[in-house]
Amino acid sequence: MTLLEIKNLKKIYTARFSNQQTEALAAVNFSVEEGEFVSIMGESGSGKTTLLNIISTLDDASSGEVYLDGNPLSKIKDKEISAFRRNTLGFVFQDFNLLDNFTIKDNILLPLVLSKTPIEEMESRLMPIVRNLGIEAHINKFPYEVSGGQKQRVAVARALITKPKIILADEPTGALDSKASQNLMEILRGINETGQTILMVTHSTRAASFSKRVLFIRDGSVYHEIYRGEGSADEFMDRISDSLKVLSSRGERDE
Amino acid sequence: MNNRFFSSLALRNIKSNKQLYIPFLLSSTAIIAMFFLMVSLMTNRFVQERSSSLPTLFMIGVVVIGIFSVIFILYTNSFLIKRRKKEIGLYGILGLEKKHVAKILFFESLFSSLLSIAAGLLTGLLFGRLVFMLLNFMLRMPNNIMYTTSLLSVGVTIALFTVIFGLTYLYNVSQFTFANPIKLLKGKQEGEKEPKGSLILFILSLIFLGWGYGISITIPDPLAAIEKFFLAVLLVIIGTYLLFISGSIFILKALKNNKRIYYRPGAFISISGMLYRMKQNAVGLANICILASMVIIAVSTTVTIYLGSEETLENRYPYEHNIKLFGDMDNVAEMNNRFFELQDEVLALTEEKGLEVTEMESYRYESFFGKLEDGSFVFEQSSADGTLPILMMAIPLEDFNEMAGENYSLEDDEALFYHSTKTYEKEELAIGNKSYRLTEIENEFSADMALTESIAIVVPDVSHLLDFREAYMEQFPESTHITIDAEIGWNTEGTEEQEEALIEQLRSEYSFSSENDGLYNSRDVQREEWYSVNGGFLFLGVFLGLLFTLGTLLITYFKQVSEGFDDRGKFQIMQKVGLDEEMIKESTRSQIVWMFLLPIVIATIHVSFAYPIVRKLLMIFGVTNDMTWLLTFIAVVIAFAAIYWMIYRVTSRVYYSIVK
Known part of the structure; x- marks a missing residue:
């Protein structure tokens, strides 16, 4: 079943004091099935982040539409948008975005508190998640007291705790070393295997190799896509690298 | 470089x-x-x-x-x-x-x-x-x-x-x-760490506050009040800082541990934010609280002095017309004659102007300084060492009965006795060579008697005053100022022109420069002067109130702006995770209890405990009516709370616009 469908998505930025227009997204079309783990790759400035922001409802599209569960996002009223973001989407950011004034536990519970969830419910959801992510020993510490890898796992826990329809991850390994990255990606893969849909934007071929499908985006549109299929992660990584090479060499020829 | x-x-x-x-x-x-x-x-x-x-x-x-x-x-x-x-x-x-x-x-x-x-x-x-x-x-x-x-x-x-x-x-x-x-x-x-030994700080704060409050409650008289006022203020200020630093952290942590309270959107954001900068938060609140106390005290006392002017006038000038007769040092018999003559004179003068005398009071008295020592009153020169001497006023029974409308009679070794502090417990008192059995009475005399420790003693007749004088002169032969003086006061009824004419004539006949030995004072004339002087107090009070209110405004503003910039990043992150504007408002609202109520409530407690010491200070300016002060105090607290409420609302809007 299709969970997320993106149709003819366009985004044009207009400079404030001139008529000069920048096309961030030309015409993006793709869809994500329920339970999929999709990576979006592309160079800086290719429009990845703009795309993710529109899906996250942090930004509006100039034209086109994003459907989640068949419902267009643009029809959501302003008043409901925060609740929608809280309940249906889970976010993992490159720079973690944890709050220093909350303990790890409170950081994870934040979206539930904002939704006014009963305390018993919050606590029953918390423990299995932190146990799975291996951060249960740290839940009473503050973010500045734990390592980067642990911080990102806290962010994943925060994204998971609302049982979102889809997790949106923006360069989740961007600020982590290779070991912590490996560990995080294994965790994300494990989460996906329990049926959680994940959409991730990344630069890293290694990170992308953990997903089931990779979309390549260039100059504001989807250029290419490959599936992992039955192959191993390493094999998939080679294919991703090849595709990237092809992409960039074609790019040079175009210019 | x-x-x-x-x-x-x-x-x-x-x-x-x-x-x-x-x-x-x-x-x-x-x-x-x-x-x-x-x-x-x-x-x-x-x-x-x-x-x-x-x-x-x-x-x-x-x-x-x-x-x-x-x-x-x-x-x-x-x-x-x-x-x-x-x-x-x-x-x-x-x-x-x-x-x-x-x-x-x-x-x-x-x-x-x-x-x-x-x-x-x-x-x-x-x-x-x-x-x-x-x-x-x-x-x-x-x-x-x-x-x-x-x-x-x-x-x-x-x-x-x-x-x-x-x-x-x-x-x-x-x-x-x-x-x-x-x-x-x-x-x-x-985040800021909890200060070490916060329990000790909390106990210390209670000690300082208790000490400061204690000074205020136990203050014996106005002059001691001036001496100790500063110490009390200082103790309460230190106590306030310690109380806010230890107490607010204590309360915040207790709130955080209460899951039902803490895990609600508004409280969740505001309590964690305040704990994150707990010391800064505490000092800021203490600053506001101290300024609030200063505004309330400055304004309420000066307004009281202003409003209490009429009362002060009545204390100083119990009658519309007052003459003080200065006794002659060497010729006491002459003084006694003048006392009765003068009464006749002013009565005649009043009737000549066509006015009717409605009330009249007159009495002779003698005053000494000294101290109570083991059942006797020991004379001292008024300019004794550092300790303050007790003022004693002696009045003959005849004059007292007429003045108070009483009908006492006294044996030769009996006296009526009033003591402002009521600390003298013996039944007898020796003055000079005489000893009296005492009967205690209430203050029928001037309200000023409560100002410092004073004694009034009513003796059987004028000859006793002479005996006191002799004893005093024996002890201090060079002294010149012990005389029997007299006060004459009366009220009149008539037209305004008649009153003015009488005042005019009395003023010219009985002044320092005239040949007569009496000094005339009219309450109406004094009233004008009093109001001009006490208007100055009101002026100072309003000025200080304005100054401190402005200080409160700026500190609240600083607190909100600096915390706003501090919190902006946090709110942006929370908005990404799904915080809506309604909840931002809710979290600023749930700070109201802290930012608004806490300083006002503690300031009110401070000022309430300051009541005894401030009351004594007000006596110096002639205000003895508690009711005036109490009502003014309540009005000022309410008015300041309203002003601070506006300050709070405006500055929290600034905060909101920064974090939004």
Whole structure:
């Protein structure tokens, strides 16, 4: 079943004091099935982040539409948008975005508190998640007291705790070393295997190799896509690298 | 690298950190202006001349504001520098030596202190002039009170704040000398730690507050009140800071541990935010609380003095017309004759003017200073050593019965006795060579008797007064001022012209310059003078109230703006995770209890406990009516709460617009 469908998505930025227009997204079309783990790759400035922001409802599209569960996002009223973001989407950011004034536990519970969830419910959801992510020993510490890898796992826990329809991850390994990255990606893969849909934007071929499908985006549109299929992660990584090479060499020829 | 390089770097730093520096400079300017105004007022002519206790009270005010300035500027500075740790850590990483960083910091402190001291002096001068002009106009003062200042005041202000800014510089340098750059880069993130031994701090705060309150409750008389007032104020201020630092953290942690309260959107955000900067939060609240107490006390006491003028007049001048007859030292019989003659004279004069006498009172009396010692009253010269002598007034029974409308009769060794402190418990009292069996009575005399420890004794007849005098003269042969004096007071009824004519004539016949030995005072004439003088009190009170309210406004503003910038990043993250604007509002609302109620409630408690000591101070200015003070006090508390509510609402809107 299709969970997320993106149709003819366009985004044009207009400079404030001139008529000069920048096309961030030309015409993006793709869809994500329920339970999929999709990576979006592309160079800086290719429009990845703009795309993710529109899906996250942090930004509006100039034209086109994003459907989640068949419902267009643009029809959501302003008043409901925060609740929608809280309940249906889970976010993992490159720079973690944890709050220093909350303990790890409170950081994870934040979206539930904002939704006014009963305390018993919050606590029953918390423990299995932190146990799975291996951060249960740290839940009473503050973010500045734990390592980067642990911080990102806290962010994943925060994204998971609302049982979102889809997790949106923006360069989740961007600020982590290779070991912590490996560990995080294994965790994300494990989460996906329990049926959680994940959409991730990344630069890293290694990170992308953990997903089931990779979309390549260039100059504001989807250029290419490959599936992992039955192959191993390493094999998939080679294919991703090849595709990237092809992409960039074609790019040079175009210019 | 020369100084010019460092100074221009410092200047650029201030400019690029203007979000932090503008509130900092504004609030230090305000506090400097406040201190400068207070010092100038202390040397103001009205304050110096009106009453000998006013300069003392203003001195207390100056010291209190001075201490307040130290705490306030250190607090705002520590906040400022904490936010800049990352930036300055970067200098270390880029290769600047510690002494170079110290130089940059020096120039930054130099510029910001120069700017705020200059601006503070200028603001103080302008504000003082303008508000004095405005108040002179609004209160229709008969004699304008001028705002004056002196080079000395300027010098004192500059000296104090140079020292304070010097301290902040040393603090800033120490922050960077003892930390490595990596730690500095992370400095901003870490939350404040709970102060060590907060339980001890809490107990200490209760001790200080209890001590301060205790002084106020147990104060025996007005002159002791002036002496101890400063100590009590100081103790309560220290106690307040400690209470807020230990108590607010204690309460916040208790709230955090209560899951039902804590895990709600508004409380969740605001409680965690306040715990994150718990000390800063506590000091800010304590500042507001202390200023609120000062506003309430300054305004309510001066309004009371103003409103109590009528009462004061009645205490001083119990009748519309009053004549004091000064006795003759050597010729007592003459004095006795004059006493009755004078009564006839003024009665005749009053009737001649066509007025009707409705009430009349007259009595002779003699007063001494001395002390109570083991069942006898020992005479002392009025100008004895440091301790205050007791004032004794002796009145003959005949005059007392007529004056009080009583019908006592006394044996030769009996006396009626009134003691203001009611601490004399023996049944007999010896004065000079005589001993009396005492019968206690209430104060039928002047209300002024409660001012210092006083005794009134009613003796069987005038001859006893002569005996006292003899005994006194034996002890102090060179003394010249023990005489039997008399007071005559009466009320009249008639037309206004008749009254004026009588007053005019009495004033010319019985004044210091006339040949007559009596001194005439009319309550109506005195009333005018009293109002002009007590208008000055109201003036000062309104001025101080305005000043402290402005201080409250600025501190609240500083707190909200600086916390707003601090919290902005957090709210942005939370919005990404799904925080809506309604919830931001809710979280600012749930701070109301803290920001608004807590300082007001504690200030009200402070002022309530200050009631006994302030009451004694008010007696010095002739106000003895508790009801006036109580009502004024309640009105001022409510009015200030309303003003602070508006301040709170406006500044929390500023906060909201920053974080949104």
